[in-house]
Amino acid sequence: MSQYSGKITFYEGKCFTGRKLEVCGSCGSFQDQGFLNRVNSICVQSGAWVCFDHPNFRGQQYILEHGEYPDFYRWNGRSDHLGSCRPVGMHGEHYRIQIFEGSHFSGPSLELTEDCSFLQGQGWDKTCINALKVYGDGAWVLYEEPNYRGRMYVVERGEFSNFNAWQARSASVQSIRRVINYF
Template identity: 40%
Template sequence: RVSCRVESGCWMMYDRPNYMGNQYFFRKGEYADYMSMFGMNECIRSCRMIPMYRGSYRMRIYERENFMGQMYELTDDCDSIMDRYRMSHCQSCHIMDGHWLFYEQPHYRGRMWHFRG
């Protein structure tokens, strides 16, 4: 078992060097066996602190690549873009303000990606 303790702040961990590969979000707390908890096959190879952000949050999501197709603007959490916007795919986005975590599946499940404006 591999453990980790986050003493303060929020961190994005990566299973490849140079902030590449799958991303895993950690906040303050203890993770006694984070590899099985997150379903990781690899150890942490790089990490990045997510700075505190106190401003507004705003982004636009698009149903197709290159900012094409239907567009929706978000200013708060959304646990399912399919339920809220009847959108089956989000192929591109424009982060205007804040830091955002995208999840592969509804209700904050699956792989995640961190984006910032």
């Protein structure tokens, strides 16, 4: 599959009510589109998206895949504040990620091609990842807690020499999953 941007609609009110903003590509600032940063529900018609609680693709990240989110709790939001979004780059269906204990790709490493709800259960004896390489076509979501919970960070094809490169607050990562629901 080639990269596909998709379509996402943001609503000010819960359950898809109030003013709305439809987006079909990257949007660096909802306010620049005449839409306040208050978002209480979202409908993802197609594509996979990463939304940020601040403009210019900064701050807390939220991954949203095809489906409906009638309130901000459904996308693990802590408030109704979002400021920007972009489609997740999807290039195909071949997933491969390599995680490293040390920054700059040093120390022990582990390669994954499937979701992992608890890295320590796969033999990774640390609760942190300090670098990673995404080799495959698809994107991945890193979670600070086991079972795909806590803060999340989206990584796409490329090399990330330290946790700052994927905009994380710390190197804490305990579960990883593929972004697969993008139609």
